[in-house]
Amino acid sequence: MSAPKLIRGYEVVIGLENHVQLSTASKIFSGSSTAFGAAPNTQASPVDLALPGTLPVLNRGAVERAIRFGLAVGAHVAPLSIFARKNYFYPDLPKGYQISQYEIPVVQGGQISFYVGDTKKTVNLTRAHLEEDAGKSLHEDYHGMSGIDLNRAGTPLLEIVSEPELRSAEEACEYAKTLHALVMWLGICDGNMQEGSFRCDVNVSVRKPGQPFGTRREIKNLNSFKFLIQAVNFEVNWQIDRIEDGLPIQQATVLFNPDTGETRAMRTKEDAADYRYFPDPDLPPLMIGADWIERVKAELPELPAVMAARFEQADGLPAYDAQMMTASLPVARYYEAAKAAGAPAKLVANWVMGEISRRLNAEEKGIEAAPVGPALLAKLIARIGDGTISNNAARQVFEALWAGESSDVDALIEAKGLKQMSDTGELERILDEVLAANAKSVEEFRAGKDKAFNALVGQAMKATKGKANPGLVNELLKKKLGG
Incomplete structure (x- = not known):
């Protein structure tokens, strides 16, 4: 295992907490809708408003989605888990506490593997627990006042917590992207970051190599992978500057401002004891039987790691290519559709990782929005294979198809x-004609200079304005030179 990359002589230590909104139609403890975009406070029931005499009832669908995630990451799904009250006071939290899980979460352990460049990394998960979301404070267009929208209050969340094993902003970003793709692959979350369905809280600290962990600061509610990288890099340099200036770092919750590219402290960070967790007396322990787990396991789709292994074994793809072809379910479907249309697996992977990814990244689109579909790509690859066009010409055709x-x-x-x-x-x-016009190169080739052959090939391609079949040119030229 290679030594971690250092920034200004410091090792970066990062752990992520991802809040994943589960794809249930109703909230975790009430029957209110979870649909996005409704008018403020139109999807808040008496349970969500914490009116006296109301009691929570657990949404079975939320539990099932948690089980699905736990199985997918190789975690232990607890046969018994406990809901707790996390006590804090904020205007958008009607009860004065949040129902969450603390000591015994539903999902324990597990792993996420991903690539940074062509290097594979595996990060251990601490836990994933069920909880309810809070409401939302609104500060704009209220004539100097703030409003509260409780439509989100009670929305089901699965909070996924990693161990502090990430060592750079790039690793944190690739981990988050992989997790984002997985929860969508499993169908437990729609992944819409703009609507808050997948949010990243990033704990960042720095230390000299071999030293204990430094004091961490938590960057809250990042809803973009680009912002995640920017926020972490700014925070790392800010912490190093403080340490180098002999100033202390205080544990805090911070926010990232994408307009300035800076983080700023919002409040000092609380520890678990400050939340005064205790078991919620209104909710019995969550019991998950082995038969329930087995049924969910039987309904799981083919998982990315399993599919990647199949692509390696059946299609002969290198491990990195197989991982890239299973980076998301739409990518895997595109790859398999192009292959089914007759294109060789490796060539499909090359195009997906190359030209297609380049264009999609530039246009910030997913592969499902690619103008060149799998059948078109397969036909383009076929025209390279049968010698109709060269690779360079294929790129020109691809650009025209895309446009x-x-x-x-x-x-x-x-x-x-x-x-x-x-x-x-x-x-x-x-x-x-080329040989007659380049007698010197012919003599050099016959004298043992291999570069002279490449020069002759180049002259032949120039004479045909790049339209000659390179393989055929090589073959015929060797015959004529007696090679």
Whole structure:
């Protein structure tokens, strides 16, 4: 295992807490809708408002989604777990406490594996526990006052907590992306970060190598992978500056301002004791029988790691390629559809990781929105394979397909004059002219200089304006030179 990358001589220590909104139609302890975008306070029942005499009733669907996640990450699904009251006072928390889980969570342990570049990393999970969301404070357009919208109050969350095993902003980002893709793959969350369905809290500290953990600060509610990287990098440098100046770092909750690229302290960070956790007397222990777990296991989709192993064994993909083809369910479906249309597996993976990813990243789109679908890509790859076009010409056709110039690969090849010259007689005539015009290169090749052969190939491609089939040019040239 390689030594962690240091920043200004310090090791960065990062752990993530991700709040995943579960994809149930109703809230975790009431029948209120979880639909996004309703008018303020129109989806808040007496239970959500904490009116006297109301009692919570646990949503079975939320539990089932927690089980699904636990099984997917190889965690222990607790046969008995406890709901607790987390006590704090804030205007958008009607009860004055949040129902959560503390000492005995429903999901315990587990692992998430991902790639940073071509290096695989595995991070251990501490836990994943069920809890309710709070409401939302509104501070704009209220004439100097604040409003409270309790539509989110009681929305079911699965809080997923990692061990502090991440060592850079890039690792934290790839971990979060992998987790984001997994919860969508499992169908337990829609993954909409703009609507708050997947939120990242990032605990950051720094230390000299070999020293104990430093004091951590928690960056709250990051809803963009780009902001996650920016926030962590700023926070790391801020902490190092403080330490280098001989100033203490106080445990705190901080917010990231994307306009300035800076973090700022919101409040000093509480410890668990400050929340005065105790078992919720209104909720009995959550009992999950082995039969329930087995039923959920039987209904699980093929998991990314299992699918990646299948792509390695059945398709011959390298481990990195297989991981990339299972980075999300839409990517895996695209890959399999292109393969089913007759394209070789490795070539599909190369295009997905190369040209397609480059364009999607630039346009901030998912692969499901790619203008070049799997069938079109398969046909384009087929035209490379049968020698109709070169790789360079294929990229030109791809650009035209992406831009919507046409959805007909063959018509584009014809219209742009990109068809490779594969007529042996015509090529031999051109090669004879090239050899006659480059006698010096011919002599050098026969004297043992291999570079001279490449020069002759280059001249042949130039003479055909790049349209000659490179493989055929090489083959015919070797014959003519007696190679």
